[in-house]
Amino acid sequence: MKHIISMKNVSLIRGNRVILKDINWEVKEKEQWVILGLNGSGKTSILNIVTGYQYPTKGEVSVLGKKFGQANLPELRKQIGFVSSALDRFHQTLRSETVEDIVISGKFATIGLYENVTNEDRERAEQLMTFLRIDHLKGKTYDTLSQGERRKVLIGRALMAEPELLILDEPSIGLDLLAREDILSLMKEIILHQQCHVLYVTHYIGEIIEEMTHVLLLKEGQIVAAGRKEDVLTEERLSETFQLPVKVHWENNRPWASIHKNIGSATLAKAESK
Numbered sequence: 146m147k148h149i150i151s152m153k154n155v156s157l158i159r160g161n162r163v164i165l166k167d168i169n170w171e172v173k174e175k176e177q178w179v180i181l182g183l184n185g186s187g188k189t190s191i192l193n194i195v196t197g198y199q200y201p202t203k204g205e206v207s208v209l210g211k212k213f214g215q216a217n218l219p220e221l222r223k224q225i226g227f228v229s230s231a232l233d234r235f236h237q238t239l240r241s242e243t244v245e246d247i248v249i250s251g252k253f254a255t256i257g258l259y260e261n262v263t264n265e266d267r268e269r270a271e272q273l274m275t276f277l278r279i280d281h282l283k284g285k286t287y288d289t290l291s292q293g294e295r296r297k298v299l300i301g302r303a304l305m306a307e308p309e310l311l312i313l314d315e316p317s318i319g320l321d322l323l324a325r326e327d328i329l330s331l332m333k334e335i336i337l338h339q340q341c342h343v344l345y346v347t348h349y350i351g352e353i354i355e356e357m358t359h360v361l362l363l364k365e366g367q368i369v370a371a372g373r374k375e376d377v378l379t380e381e382r383l384s385e386t387f388q389l390p391v392k393v394h395w396e397n398n399r400p401w402a403s404i405h406k407n408i409g410s411a412t413l414a415k416a417e418s419k
């Protein structure tokens with residue numbers, strides 16, 4: 146069986162700063178992973194390594210069965226869809242593009258359409274827009290969309306090239322409850338119908354929907370736990386990860402976190418000073 150992601154003894158050091166330390170992590174076929182951790186715990190650095198934009202100081206990395214160092218990264222990246230709220234950086238470039246052109250541009254990994262678009266491309270984009278419930282936005286430009294609509298257009302763009310791995314870096318950031326649940330219901334549909342492996346980064350454990358199977362907990366660049374979500378999402382491990390006494394309860398097959406009620410400002414100050 147091919148590994149979707151394999152990291153062996155991976156460390157990332159920049160200057161005298163250890164950003165990731167001894168990461169050993171495997172994502173196998175049919176597993177859908179969530180990465181959780183505090184700000185600065187190393188989540189984005191892991192994604193940058195997976196997409197080949199950052200090279201580890203030490204260790205071995207394979208993605209979709211291709212070993213880094215030998216793999217053709219531009220070719221490999223075509224099989225990886227990436228959605229990040231950081232794409233809003235390109236907002237100026239995207240703003241006058243139409244929804245359908247942004248979705249189609251995912252095939253060429255460009256912002257803007259500079260290559261020949263075939264009828265099949267247009268058909269695929271139409272299907273994706275229907276699938277993502279954004280077909281009514283056809284013809285609209287990006288700058289006229291709500292945040293939730295923009296996020297869905299970017300997901301459509303990432304799916305256009307039929308990626309084997311779909312990475313979503315905090316896709317619900319800045320969205321209201323309704324728009325967030327809309328994105329989560331699309332995640333479910335994507336996992337069930339798009340034949341890709343999802344790697345989902347979030348700060349909120351309540352976003353771990355039933356279809357997400359595995360969780361990686363990161364703290365200060367090191368793995369606290371990685372494995373099946375039922376085994377990983379324990380109060381002890383979450384409390385260690387978030388440096389607070391966390392309580393977990395499961396509702397509608399989703400985990401929810403709360404803080405033990407007797408936590409005082411002294412505990413918070415202690416956690417913040419770490």
Ligand SMILES: Nc1ncnc2c1ncn2[C@@H]1O[C@H](COP(=O)(O)OP(=O)(O)OP(=O)(O)O)[C@@H](O)[C@H]1O
Binds near residue numbers: 162164185188
């Ligand atoms: N090139 C770099 N040089 C020095 N430090 C870096 C570099 N890249 C990241 N860091 C530091 O490494 C740590 C991990 O950063 P990273 O962005 O991976 O965390 P994160 O978990 O994604 O955080 P957030 O949830 O805030 O996005 C941070 O403290 C960051 O400042």
